Amino acid sequence: MNEKWNVSSSPHIRDKATTGNIMLxxxxxxxxxxxxxxxxxxxENAWLLVVVTTGTAVLTEYIYEKLMHKPVTIKDCxxxxxxxxxxxxxxxxxxxxxxxxxxxxxxxxxxxxxxGLGQNFMNPALAARCFLLISFTGKMTYFVYDGVTGPxxxxxxxxxxxxxxxxxxxxxxxxxxxxTSVLAIMAGAMFLILMGVIDLRIPGTYIVTFVIFITIFxxxxxxxxYITAHLCGGGLMLGAWFMxxxxxxxxxxxxxxxxxxxxxxxLTGLFRLFGGSAEGVSYAIIIxxxxxxxxxxxxxxxxxxxxxxx
Amino acid sequence: xxxxxxxxxxxxxxxxxxxxxxxIMELLPKGDLVYPLSQHIGAPAIAAVKKGDHVLKGQKIAExxxxxxxxxxxxxxxxxxxIEKRLNPTGSSVDCIVIENDGxxxxxxxxxxxTIGEMSRDEILNTIAEAGIVGMxxxxxxxxxxxxxxxxxxxxxxxxxxxxxEPYITADYRRMLENTRELVNGMRIVLSLFENAxxxxxxxxxxxxxxxxxxxxxxxxxxxxxxxxxxxxxxGAERQLIYATTKRAIHAAMLxxxxxxxxxxxxxxxxxxxxxxxxxxxxxxxxxxxxxxxxNPGNYKVxxxxxxxxxxxxxxxxxxxxxxxxxxxxxxGFAMITLDAPVTKTSSAILxxxxxxVAKSQVSACINCGRCVEVCPSRIIPSRLADYAExxxxxxxxxxxxxxxxxxxxxxxxxPAKRPLKQAIGSMRKIALANKKKK
Numbered sequence: 001m002n003e004k005w006n007v008s009s010s011p012h013i014r015d016k017a018t019t020g021n022i023m024l025x026x027x028x029x030x031x032x033x034x035x036x037x038x039x040x041x042x043x044e045n046a047w048l049l050v051v052v053t054t055g056t057a058v059l060t061e062y063i064y065e066k067l068m069h070k071p072v073t074i075k076d077c078x079x080x081x082x083x084x085x086x087x088x089x090x091x092x093x094x095x096x097x098x099x100x101x102x103x104x105x106x107x108x109x110x111x112x113x114x115x116g117l118g119q120n121f122m123n124p125a126l127a128a129r130c131f132l133l134i135s136f137t138g139k140m141t142y143f144v145y146d147g148v149t150g151p152x153x154x155x156x157x158x159x160x161x162x163x164x165x166x167x168x169x170x171x172x173x174x175x176x177x178x179x180t181s182v183l184a185i186m187a188g189a190m191f192l193i194l195m196g197v198i199d200l201r202i203p204g205t206y207i208v209t210f211v212i213f214i215t216i217f218x219x220x221x222x223x224x225x226y227i228t229a230h231l232c233g234g235g236l237m238l239g240a241w242f243m244x245x246x247x248x249x250x251x252x253x254x255x256x257x258x259x260x261x262x263x264x265x266x267l268t269g270l271f272r273l274f275g276g277s278a279e280g281v282s283y284a285i286i287i288x289x290x291x292x293x294x295x296x297x298x299x300x301x302x303x304x305x306x307x308x309x310x
Numbered sequence: 311x312x313x314x315x316x317x318x319x320x321x322x323x324x325x326x327x328x329x330x331x332x333x334i335m336e337l338l339p340k341g342d343l344v345y346p347l348s349q350h351i352g353a354p355a356i357a358a359v360k361k362g363d364h365v366l367k368g369q370k371i372a373e374x375x376x377x378x379x380x381x382x383x384x385x386x387x388x389x390x391x392x393i394e395k396r397l398n399p400t401g402s403s404v405d406c407i408v409i410e411n412d413g414x415x416x417x418x419x420x421x422x423x424x425t426i427g428e429m430s431r432d433e434i435l436n437t438i439a440e441a442g443i444v445g446m447x448x449x450x451x452x453x454x455x456x457x458x459x460x461x462x463x464x465x466x467x468x469x470x471x472x473x474x475x476e477p478y479i480t481a482d483y484r485r486m487l488e489n490t491r492e493l494v495n496g497m498r499i500v501l502s503l504f505e506n507a508x509x510x511x512x513x514x515x516x517x518x519x520x521x522x523x524x525x526x527x528x529x530x531x532x533x534x535x536x537x538x539x540x541x542x543x544x545x546g547a548e549r550q551l552i553y554a555t556t557k558r559a560i561h562a563a564m565l566x567x568x569x570x571x572x573x574x575x576x577x578x579x580x581x582x583x584x585x586x587x588x589x590x591x592x593x594x595x596x597x598x599x600x601x602x603x604x605x606n607p608g609n610y611k612v613x614x615x616x617x618x619x620x621x622x623x624x625x626x627x628x629x630x631x632x633x634x635x636x637x638x639x640x641x642x643g644f645a646m647i648t649l650d651a652p653v654t655k656t657s658s659a660i661l662x663x664x665x666x667x668v669a670k671s672q673v674s675a676c677i678n679c680g681r682c683v684e685v686c687p688s689r690i691i692p693s694r695l696a697d698y699a700e701x702x703x704x705x706x707x708x709x710x711x712x713x714x715x716x717x718x719x720x721x722x723x724x725x726p727a728k729r730p731l732k733q734a735i736g737s738m739r740k741i742a743l744a745n746k747k748k749k
Binding site: 009022118119253308 | 632680
């Protein structure tokens with residue numbers, strides 16, 4: 001007998017989790033917000049926008065990788081996540097072609113041209129949202145709910161008007177497709193926490209820092225009504241739980257994740273209170289994405305035996 | 311709550327139920343016995359017999375090749391058939407003494423035995439060295455050297471590594487249950503070398519029967535204590551075990567003795583007992599035979615030098631043709647290219663698996679998820695270090711504490727992109743350590 005067996009370096013066993021099934025869990029977690037949005041806006045355009053934006057993202061990845069003779073990676077579901085997140089960040093009335101253009105920008109320019117999965121330095125969906133916001137400001141800030149056009153509650157809040165925090169919690173307000181229902185977003189976020197996909201470090205510090213910032217600089221002191229309105233308004237919840245926690249564009253070090261959350265909270269507060277627009281989450285996140293390498297540099301952990309064991 | 315542990319680590323399927331309840335069975339070899347001259351860390355042993363010599367069981371067949379080395383004893387009586395290159399379990403061709411078993415098991419004279427109280431420190435240490443005892447958990451470091459720190463007065467703890475955190479292996483588990491007395495006496499002998507030391511048995515909480523048995527056995531031993539550890543891999547890694555049991559932490563450039571600790575594995579302490587109390591040199595060890603491809607998994611008392619094929623036959627052969635054979639545990643063991651290799655002082659298990667999960671896994675790009683950072687017991691950043699290693703950037707690798715890695719493999723285990731992180735880091739470490747020595 002002279003049989004030869006497989007050899008490889010240890011370890012010889014592997015955990016079941018794969019990139020594909022982690023991404024799939026994120027998609028599942030986004031479904032409550034997606035379905036709520038489609039139901040909420042009761043417009044054909046809303047669900048078509050979700051389908052077109054998501055489909056274009058996946059198709060762009062497929063075509064690019066085929067043309068470049070690279071292995072096709074659409075099975076890892078990361079393009080699906082990007083497309084879906086972008087759709088949830090768009091107003092329900094946006095022309096479909098703009099959504100498609102956003103997806104091409106996200107996948108082609110932000111992700112693939114920088115080396116594909118894991119190499120992009122900005123969240124592709126948010127970068128695409130900002131790209132669309134700058135290019136088509138009118139369409140991107142045109143919000144309708146129940147046939148009535150008007151400002152989002154967050155803009156009302158900035159203008160000093162009263163807002164209904166209960167509807168902001170449930171989500172029957174003006175806004176982008178996926179950002180309005182705090183309840184639906186939190187259901188998805190809880191699911192991700194329970195499945196071990198995300199933890200509280202980034203969203204927790206983000207939200208706490210933001211609350212402290214607006215308490216100090218918001219001009220209302222510690223007013224629960226005002227703070228709740230800020231937390232439930234705009235893209236803060238969607239951003240904090242689903243975009244700031246994007247693995248690729250957030251720090252890998254634990255201390256870094258805390259610092260990153262603080263940066264996000266400060267920038268969001270700064271943009272919302274002192275900026276020209278009522279919203280500031282997208283810009284806060286993509287600017288913080290750029291700070292990640294620096295944040296990691298100053299938060300390198302101490303190894304075991306040199307202080308890191310505790 | 312309250313269980314001792316370290317930060318990081320993983321909880322793989324432990325597979326221990328396969329062999330755990332099988333009492334130790336003695337296995338007598340039929341074929342030739344093969345003894346690699348190098349089955350420990352340090353200088354290879356030097357053959358003390360030649361082809362054609364008749365040897366007895368327990369006769370020294372190779373002398374230690376230096377201070378950091380260990381002698382080798384025949385585990386059967388018979389004739390030296392050859393001294394030639396053979397494959398060892400890790401697949402390297404090394405110098406080996408081959409003995410044809412005459413089946414008589416005629417024994418050589420034993421080593422001199424005295425009661426512990428009458429032996430001087432040096433006598434005990436010399437007996438341990440003379441008996442060929444090395445760290446039998448896997449490292450194979452000569453035990454006498456480990457037990458000879460510069461300042462013996464400063465040793466506060468002798469830690470018996472009873473964690474057995476590797477999945478599937480149950481050899482130490484059976485030893486703790488069946489040879490409790492010998493294990494405790496091994497500890498007693500080591501403690502006699504260190505006046506100021508306390509003995510700690512660090513056992514994972516998945517072995518409540520061992521904990522109970524050990525507690526009972528040491529109830530009249532004021533210098534010994536059983537400490538219950540959280541069941542988590544790699545709880546039995548030396549640095550992690552020291553931290554879990556004593557809250558003292560050492561880094562890669564330190565020795566356990568620098569923190570006043572010495573760690574010995576279960577099998578090693580039992581070997582010390584047999585050598586010092588019974589005058590028997592090291593000629594056997596317990597080996598777990600397990601895995602889903604093995605007909606009857608079990609634990610065997612195996613004479614060193616026995617061919618692995620005989621072990622598989624003893625366990626009833628294959629249940630199904632395996633794809634992968636592992637010498638040792640699935641986390642840190644070596645994949646074996648062939649069964650045709652001998653059991654050595656450091657062989658704790660032979661595992662056979664129907665499926666090679668590693669070959670099946672598709673490697674993809676890192677998504678920076680941080681799972682490797684979460685589980686790394688050395689608290690370093692495996693994904694980045696693997697990147698530096700892949701582009702051979704030794705300087706930044708060393709700067710970012712790549713040398714602190716204990717190569718436990720937890721990072722490769724959890725990686726959702728299935729990247730062989732430990733392999734990359736391990737190769738770079740080897741190069742960097744060699745370069746460091748040159749300087």
